[in-house]
Amino acid sequence: MNLLGLTIGATRRPSAPTREMQRLVRNMRYELFPLKTLDQTIAGLPHGAPVSVTCSPTKGISATLDLSAQLIDRGHDVVPHLDARLVEGPEHAFKLAQWVKQHGVKEVLIIGGDIEKQVHYADAISFMRDFLNGDPGVQAIGFAAYPDGHAAIQSPKLHTALFAKQELLASARVSGLATTQMCFDSDKIRTWLQSERETGFNLPIKLGLPGVVDRTKLMTISLRLGVGASMRYLSKNRSSITQMFAPGGFDPTTLVEKLAPVAEHLGIVGIHSFTFNNTADTASWQQAILESQP
Secondary structure, eight states: OOHHHHSSTTOOOOSSOOHHHHHHHHTEEEEEOOOSOOHHHHHTSOTTOEEEEOOBTTTBHHHHHHHHHHHHHTTOEEEEEEEGGGOOSHHHHHHHHHHHHHTTOOEEEEEOOSOSSOSSOSSHHHHHHHHHHTOOOOSEEEEEEOTTOOSSSOHHHHHHHHHHHHHHHHHTTOEEEEEEOOOOOHHHHHHHHHHHHHTTOOSOEEEEEEOSBOHHHHHHHHHHHOHHHHHHHHHHOHHHHHHHTSTTOBOTHHHHHHHHHHHHHHTEEEEEEEOTTOHHHHHHHHHHHHHSOO
16 A cells, blocks of 8 residues: 555545645645634644634634634734624724734635624625725735535525625735635536636635544534534535545545646635644645655
């Protein structure tokens, strides 16, 4: 058995990853949840790795900023998530913009958020406008994209929002980047993105994929995030959870293999890895792909 086959238990590895697979895997960002105990999670990150810090509906934006500051101090390139529905209004938006500027953050990811009743902003773009008015000094703003649809938003509205954000960022002269939701259907991702490209969406895409997720780790994280939030996630993403709870856990290799041949054509620039704080195994997977000879 070759080195790739031995890397992480029984997880699957291609015998010879293509250069395009390696390009996507090299340009990978690790997403972390802001939990209390993160020493092992942070230790599992590669030195200086790009890290995305999600926003918890139960812990709030302050927990995201606290963890982001820790990771910045450790030399990581950090992208905080800002949940629009948790922002209290224009004054809070301005304070967030100033925090980002003071900490030298070059990119943020702005999402609408999953809480049912917003504090002030109903969606990502309304907050994005006020955030930009606060002069955050960022080079890029990312936002979510939904090839598999959204449980609470109809597809035509998702399409309209995608282009509205692209237009807003262009007018502000700030680069944009869309990150796809966690989706396991490569054909659906490819078809959705091809359609959006044909109608004029031209921003780069980060492919949202789970990292190497162990079933026990996934359950532990789900419980620590809070029963209510976990149940909402499970109800909206049953097919995804089924695949991640399969024997042996989840391995992203197959999805990367299937999408790599069309990635450059469709403007897919890298991977956004939903690690569920299982950074060490995901980092080992990344290293194994990159060290293999194409």
